[in-house]
Amino acid sequence: MKTDLKERLLTFMDQNLTPERKKHTEGVRKMAGELARKYGADVEKADIAAISHDFYRYLDGEELNSFIREHGLPEKYLNNPSLAHSKVAAIRLRSDFGIDDEDILNAVSYHTTGRPGMSVLEKVIYLADAIEEGRSYPGVDEIREAAREGLDQGVMRSLINTREHVLSKGRFLDEDTLKTIEFLQGDKMTNREYALLAAETLSKKKAQDMVLIDISEKSGFADYFLIATGNSVRMINSLADEVEDAMENAELPVKSVEGKNVSEWILLDFGDLVVNLFTPEMREKYNIERIWADCPIEQIEA
Numbered sequence: 592m593k594t595d596l597k598e599r600l601l602t603f604m605d606q607n608l609t610p611e612r613k614k615h616t617e618g619v620r621k622m623a624g625e626l627a628r629k630y631g632a633d634v635e636k637a638d639i640a641a642i643s644h645d646f647y648r649y650l651d652g653e654e655l656n657s658f659i660r661e662h663g664l665p666e667k668y669l670n671n672p673s674l675a676h677s678k679v680a681a682i683r684l685r686s687d688f689g690i691d692d693e694d695i696l697n698a699v700s701y702h703t704t705g706r707p708g709m710s711v712l713e714k715v716i717y718l719a720d721a722i723e724e725g726r727s728y729p730g731v732d733e734i735r736e737a738a739r740e741g742l743d744q745g746v747m748r749s750l751i752n753t754r755e756h757v758l759s760k761g762r763f764l765d766e767d768t769l770k771t772i773e774f775l776q777g778d779k780m781t782n783r784e785y786a787l788l789a790a791e792t793l794s795k796k797k798a799q800d801m802v803l804i805d806i807s808e809k810s811g812f813a814d815y816f817l818i819a820t821g822n823s824v825r826m827i828n829s830l831a832d833e834v835e836d837a838m839e840n841a842e843l844p845v846k847s848v849e850g851k852n853v854s855e856w857i858l859l860d861f862g863d864l865v866v867n868l869f870t871p872e873m874r875e876k877y878n879i880e881r882i883w884a885d886c887p888i889e890q891i892e893a
């Protein structure tokens with residue numbers, strides 16, 4: 592049954608999409624498969640949504656307009672094929688192909704804008720469309736990098752990129768995009784979650800002897816100190832770069848950095864989280880765990 596549907600979809604794609612659109616669609620399929628596996632979406636549903644997401648991109652403006660009028664869709668989609676094609680696709684996939692899985696239909700419907708409360712599958716399709724290997728536009732590498740850190744981080748970076756791009760061209764920005772940004776920002780991480788994200792990033796890059804000190808009771812300037820060792824000056828500098836990027840993708844840009852390139856102790860201040868990176872010698876010498884010895888300290892396992 593599923594296989595039959597997929598064959599019909601692939602035949603439609605073959606007969607109606609331009610070679611460039613097909614190439615893009617194949618890229619989206621591949622990326623959607625990877626993201627679905629990584630972030631736990633249904634791989635088969637992701638493939639069906641990926642194949643069909645741009646099915647009606649080939650319709651010309653007038654055809655899209657009359658479809659929108661016929662189906663009573665909001666007027667904002669008139670003369671706006673880059674948004675309209677996704678709404679048209681969601682309707683036609685149901686009527687012409689008998690797809691009734693709401694998650695697939697929503698993933699197609701919101702692949703250009705996102706929406707508040709979007710599902711994992713919706714995020715996977717939204718992001719795959721933005722970063723498939725054939726895509727090249729300003730900011731795409733940062734979105735790819737963010738997508739490696741986390742699904743929400745990738746979606747967020749892409750939404751913000753879209754917002755900046757659309758506004759800089761003085762074009763119309765769909766309110767679904769704005770609302771999705773607000774929604775994802777509303778899901779703010781706690782300081783502890785930020786600290787653990789920083790620790791995870793450093794651990795992946797082979798930082799050693801990581802400890803997380805909860806200084807919230809003893810200090811007015813921060814909640815957490817994260818301390819880690821790298822075995823050379825070069826290494827602590829690259830750890831600093833990695834953690835800066837990861838936190839920026841999580842919407843917590845660094846406030847100040849001390850010691851970079853000049854010292855064996857780099858301090859990154861993220862506000863409520865302060866990350867200290869040491870060479871082994873400096874770690875011994877300063878022994879900041881001792882200063883905060885009466886605070887709760889956790890060893891972070893690699």
Ligand SMILES: [Fe+2]
Pocket residue numbers: 644645648676677702703720
């Ligand atoms: Fe599209």
Ligand SMILES: [Fe+2]
Pocket residue numbers: 615619644645720
């Ligand atoms: Fe697309």
